[in-house]
Amino acid sequence: RRTEELRAALDQARLADRRKTDFLASVSHELRTPLNAIIGFSTVLLDDLAGPLTAPQREDVQSIHRNGRFLLHLINELLDLAKIEAGHLSLEPAAIDLRRLIVDTIDTVQGLVRSRTVALRHQLPPELPLAMADAGRVRQLLLNLLSNAVKFTERGAITVSAATVDEVGADGRVGRFLVVRVTDTGIGIPPERQAEVF
DSSP states (O other), X not given: OHHHHXXXXXXXXHHHHHHHHHHHHXXXXXXXXXXXXXXXXXXXXXTTTTOOXXXXXXXXXXXXXXXXXXXXHHHHHHHHHHHHHHTOXXXXXXXXXXXXXXHHHXXXXXXXXXXXXXXXXXXXXXXXXXXXXXXXXXXXXXXXXXXXXXXXXXXXXXXXXXXXXXXEOXXXXXXXXXXXXXXXXXXXXOHHHHHHHO
């Protein structure tokens, strides 16, 4: 009898988990549709296709566009969570321009620090080699790191830097990597919590 009860409880937990995953996927999809429309219309306005904007109007529309893209990122994270739980998340590596990706991502997050005494900047060499990576996942990682930095930095600066590094692998061959760092003048991670993160 106990085994049957445990089996029934397990089946019920699996069903609840499936429903939660389906719900996340459904809600993410429903939210992305109107948000993509907002981003699209703001792009039309920024491209002056509906007529020229005044300087204050352009600044407001840029803020709408930036924050719309950031909200879309958060929704995509929800969808990715559902995919991870379902075991369907895959990577699509391709040659990416990391410099452009970093600059675009900083631009997306810029709206979060507008009302603060925090400078959001990058320190990048003029030329960075192309990297083999999944552009969407790299952007997601950067957005997560920058969002956390903004959350815990009251004043000062948040800086994204990148550099090439040569490392010798276990097979003795030298591999070239691009290392990206996000640093901030925030409160940092308490020493007792660092083992959980790292």
